[in-house]
Amino acid sequence: MNMSGCFNAAEQIGVKMPCSSDDATTRYLHLLKEVAVAANEAIGVDAALRKILQSVCRVTGWPVGHTLKYRPGGELVSTGIWHVDDRYPTDSFEAFRRASEPLCFTSGIGLPGPVLLEGQPLEVINTHADAHFPRQDATMAAGLATGFAFPVRSGNSITAVLEFFTTRPQRLSPELLDVMAQVGVQLGRVFERQNAQQALLASEQRSRQILDSAGDAFIGMDARGAITAWNRAAETIFGWSRAEVLGQTVAETIVPDQYRDAHQRGLARFLTHGKAQALGQRLELPALHRDGREFPLEITLWSLEEENDWSFFAFAHDISARKEAEQALEHRALHDALTGLPNRALVLDRLQQCLSRRAGSNDGIAVLFIDLDHFKRINDSFGHDAGDQVLITVAQRLRQVMRPTDTVARLAGDEFVIVCPDVASHTDAIAIAQRLLAELAPPIQLKEDSVFVAASIGIAMAEPGWDAEKLIGSADIAMYEAKTGGHSHYQLFDEQMQMQVTTRLQIENELHRALDHGEFCLFFQPIVAAATGEVVSVEALLRWQHPVKGLLSPAEFIPIAEETGLIVPIGTWVIEETCRLAQAWSFLRDTHLPLGISVNLSPRQLLQSDLVDTVKRIFSTCAFDPSRIEFGFEVTETAVMNDPEAAASTLQALRELGAQIAIDDFGTGYSSLAYLKHFPVDTLKIDRSFVMGISEGNVDQAIVRAVTGLGHALDLVVVAEGVETAEQARILRHLEVDLLQGFLYAHPQPAEQLEALLLNACRVTRSA
Numbered sequence: 001m002n003m004s005g006c007f008n009a010a011e012q013i014g015v016k017m018p019c020s021s022d023d024a025t026t027r028y029l030h031l032l033k034e035v036a037v038a039a040n041e042a043i044g045v046d047a048a049l050r051k052i053l054q055s056v057c058r059v060t061g062w063p064v065g066h067t068l069k070y071r072p073g074g075e076l077v078s079t080g081i082w083h084v085d086d087r088y089p090t091d092s093f094e095a096f097r098r099a100s101e102p103l104c105f106t107s108g109i110g111l112p113g114p115v116l117l118e119g120q121p122l123e124v125i126n127t128h129a130d131a132h133f134p135r136q137d138a139t140m141a142a143g144l145a146t147g148f149a150f151p152v153r154s155g156n157s158i159t160a161v162l163e164f165f166t167t168r169p170q171r172l173s174p175e176l177l178d179v180m181a182q183v184g185v186q187l188g189r190v191f192e193r194q195n196a197q198q199a200l201l202a203s204e205q206r207s208r209q210i211l212d213s214a215g216d217a218f219i220g221m222d223a224r225g226a227i228t229a230w231n232r233a234a235e236t237i238f239g240w241s242r243a244e245v246l247g248q249t250v251a252e253t254i255v256p257d258q259y260r261d262a263h264q265r266g267l268a269r270f271l272t273h274g275k276a277q278a279l280g281q282r283l284e285l286p287a288l289h290r291d292g293r294e295f296p297l298e299i300t301l302w303s304l305e306e307e308n309d310w311s312f313f314a315f316a317h318d319i320s321a322r323k324e325a326e327q328a329l330e331h332r333a334l335h336d337a338l339t340g341l342p343n344r345a346l347v348l349d350r351l352q353q354c355l356s357r358r359a360g361s362n363d364g365i366a367v368l369f370i371d372l373d374h375f376k377r378i379n380d381s382f383g384h385d386a387g388d389q390v391l392i393t394v395a396q397r398l399r400q401v402m403r404p405t406d407t408v409a410r411l412a413g414d415e416f417v418i419v420c421p422d423v424a425s426h427t428d429a430i431a432i433a434q435r436l437l438a439e440l441a442p443p444i445q446l447k448e449d450s451v452f453v454a455a456s457i458g459i460a461m462a463e464p465g466w467d468a469e470k471l472i473g474s475a476d477i478a479m480y481e482a483k484t485g486g487h488s489h490y491q492l493f494d495e496q497m498q499m500q501v502t503t504r505l506q507i508e509n510e511l512h513r514a515l516d517h518g519e520f521c522l523f524f525q526p527i528v529a530a531a532t533g534e535v536v537s538v539e540a541l542l543r544w545q546h547p548v549k550g551l552l553s554p555a556e557f558i559p560i561a562e563e564t565g566l567i568v569p570i571g572t573w574v575i576e577e578t579c580r581l582a583q584a585w586s587f588l589r590d591t592h593l594p595l596g597i598s599v600n601l602s603p604r605q606l607l608q609s610d611l612v613d614t615v616k617r618i619f620s621t622c623a624f625d626p627s628r629i630e631f632g633f634e635v636t637e638t639a640v641m642n643d644p645e646a647a648a649s650t651l652q653a654l655r656e657l658g659a660q661i662a663i664d665d666f667g668t669g670y671s672s673l674a675y676l677k678h679f680p681v682d683t684l685k686i687d688r689s690f691v692m693g694i695s696e697g698n699v700d701q702a703i704v705r706a707v708t709g710l711g712h713a714l715d716l717v718v719v720a721e722g723v724e725t726a727e728q729a730r731i732l733r734h735l736e737v738d739l740l741q742g743f744l745y746a747h748p749q750p751a752e753q754l755e756a757l758l759l760n761a762c763r764v765t766r767s768a
């Protein structure tokens with residue numbers, strides 16, 4: 001090889017090659033090539049050092065080579081990496097090695113120390129003669145006469161020193177020393193690379209530690225969809241270890257089957273068009289666990305472009321617990337806690353959806369509004385636990401008789417609603433109601449008792465333009481009608497009912513105004529002694545002086561006042577007004593008998609908790625003289641039988657305040673004669689319906705006779721209502737009824753008229 005060839009070859013590997021003899025140059029060139037290859041290919045610094053020690057020893061013919069590395073603090077220490085020629089005696093080498101390895105060479109000391117100081121290759125020709133050579137004895141014993149060393153440079157600093165020894169005193173050529181300097185530079189690159197790798201490794205380890213300590217799963221994915229990163233939380237969340245999933249596709253590992261196509265399409269779209277809706281967003285997605293179970297995941301995705309290749313990363317965490325809690329809350333918000341049925345909000349929502357889906361032709365959607373009859377009695381008689389048990393059983397029965405597509409809901413208390421989205425006709429809806437009533441008919445077994453539950457059902461079919469509220473409201477109106485028509489019935493909604501409801505609503509509003517504006521007034525109807533025709537008592541009867549409709553009788557507004565509870569303040573006004581007038585009239589009569597004055601008490605008033613206190617307050621302000629006025633209350637049988645025990649104690653308390661008690665409309669309601677025995681009652685008022693037919697038939701006469709006999713046996717005064725004819729009066733007198741009330745004697749009349757009647761001591765003669 002000529003000189004130009006030598007430069008060319010050296011330049012190819014990036015080294016400026018000094019010229020020497022052809023032979024030496026070739027060897028040095030090979031050495032540099034070997035060093036370059038070792039520097040590039042060696043797995044690590046140690047391997048490169050071993051290879052280079054070996055190459056240098058071979059090229060130079062020197063038998064021993066050793067490397068020392070720089071240690072922070074400014075000294076060189078043995079790496080333990082040596083090369084020794086096969087022909088060099090092992091014993092000698094071992095002794096030299098043992099002497100060398102423990103030594104630390106500071107700057108300027110021995111062979112490597114000055115190299116560290118100067119940064120240049122150095123040779124020591126006669127190690128035996130050099131007094132500054134710490135290993136003088138060791139080299140002598142090992143027969144190593146000459147040494148040379150050169151630095152390994154990494155940037156501006158020296159990271160290692162390589163030293164070589166030979167047995168003969170020998171001087172190195174300046175070219176060789178230059179070559180060694182180049183070897184040092186090549187080796188320095190290996191050190192630099194290792195440092196960089198170590199730094200990278202350390203940073204990767206730090207990153208991994210951080211990622212492993214994260215509670216969220218960290219997942220990396222390359223552009224092919226393969227998993228590239230998987231931290232400890234990912235192992236826990238998905239059940240796969242890092243080793244198992246690295247290189248596997250995300251799609252097959254954690255994406256549920258049904259979403260895999262979408263996942264692949266999303267990835268392909270991003271890689272082709274750079275568009276990805278999911279990136280940078282916090283998403284909730286279903287994920288797949290190793291055991292095959294799906295679970296909800298909250299995930300944040302982002303992408304990274306590195307060297308023209310895309311990587312994707314995600315932080316994710318299992319939100320099963322949160323979802324369960326949310327679902328439980330949602331379920332609780334939309335379901336009835338006792339029966340587990342949908343509640344009002346949910347049924348309204350479902351019905352609304354159903355109506356919207358069929359907008360335009362809402363036929364086919366039926367709503368059944370179910371209200372249990374007398375449920376309060378079950379609660380009162382058997383306790384609330386039993387009441388709950390009944391509601392649960394009713395819910396189950398309703399559910400099991402309906403189709404899965406129907407919604408059975410509990411609105412409140414004992415009210416249930418069923419939405420049937422597919423009912424062809426009214427006839428079908430009626431058939432459903434009949435099925436429901438039949439299902440509810442068998443007794444419900446409680447702990448010790450069994451109870452029968454009946455229900456009233458209102459049915460409404462959707463009409464175009466109706467919303468959910470209107471449809472349920474209509475079924476409710478129909479249910480109300482079913483209830484008033486008797487119990488355990490069903491009723492279809494019709495527009496007439498709607499009109500009635502509207503009227504009722506209007507009256508309700510007007511009743512409020514009537515009370516505030518003083519539109520009520522009282523009429524009084526005298527009650528006469530059957531034997532003498534003398535007025536012994538009067539009944540106060542409410543009237544409403546309506547500003548537009550004129551004088552209204554109680555039948556037109558009392559039921560609504562009762563329903564809405566307005567009867568309570570109205571009733572209080574009646575008692576106050578009657579007492580006020582009674583006090584004024586107490587001196588009108590010239591008789592030794594007190595004048596009886598009675599007012600009606602509605603069922604609602606009887607249940608009014610402060611009724612007795614209210615009456616007490618009114619009585620105390622009026623202060624009747626009992627020898628002149630006897631104040632009385634009339635209650636119907638039905639009102640009393642709603643809650644006989646409570647009624648008995650209220651009536652008793654009223655009696656203790658000095659009031660008389662009369663049972664009104666006696667014989668028309670459901671009453672127990674046994675109760676009557678225990679009731680604090682003074683008077684029985686025989687209903688007009690028995691008086692009406694008394695002239696024609698024996699049945700009514702027999703009833704009146706029986707009631708009168710019963711009343712007298714219990715020491716009660718018996719009054720007959722609705723006496724219109726002299727014949728009726730005659731028969732009633734014959735049947736020994738004590739008092740008579742009816743149009744025959746007087747119509748209900750305003751207070752002033754009654755006053756005149758009392759003043760004149762008007763004695764109603766027997767007209768017969």
Ligand SMILES: Nc1nc2c(ncn2[C@@H]2O[C@@H]3COP(=O)(O)O[C@H]4[C@@H](O)[C@H](n5cnc6c(=O)[nH]c(N)nc65)O[C@@H]4COP(=O)(O)O[C@H]3[C@H]2O)c(=O)[nH]1
Pocket residue numbers: 525540541542553554555558571574599600601602634664665688721722723724741742743744748
């Ligand atoms: N056909 C016919 N009817 C007769 C005859 N004699 C009396 N009447 C009517 O029979 C009703 C008797 O009152 P009631 O049975 O307590 O029945 C009363 C009572 O239940 C209720 N009511 C009236 N005023 C009040 C009140 O202030 N409070 C409450 N809660 N209810 C009241 O309204 C009902 C109806 O009262 P009114 O319309 O005044 O009707 C009165 C009276 O006008 C007769 O010979 N023939």
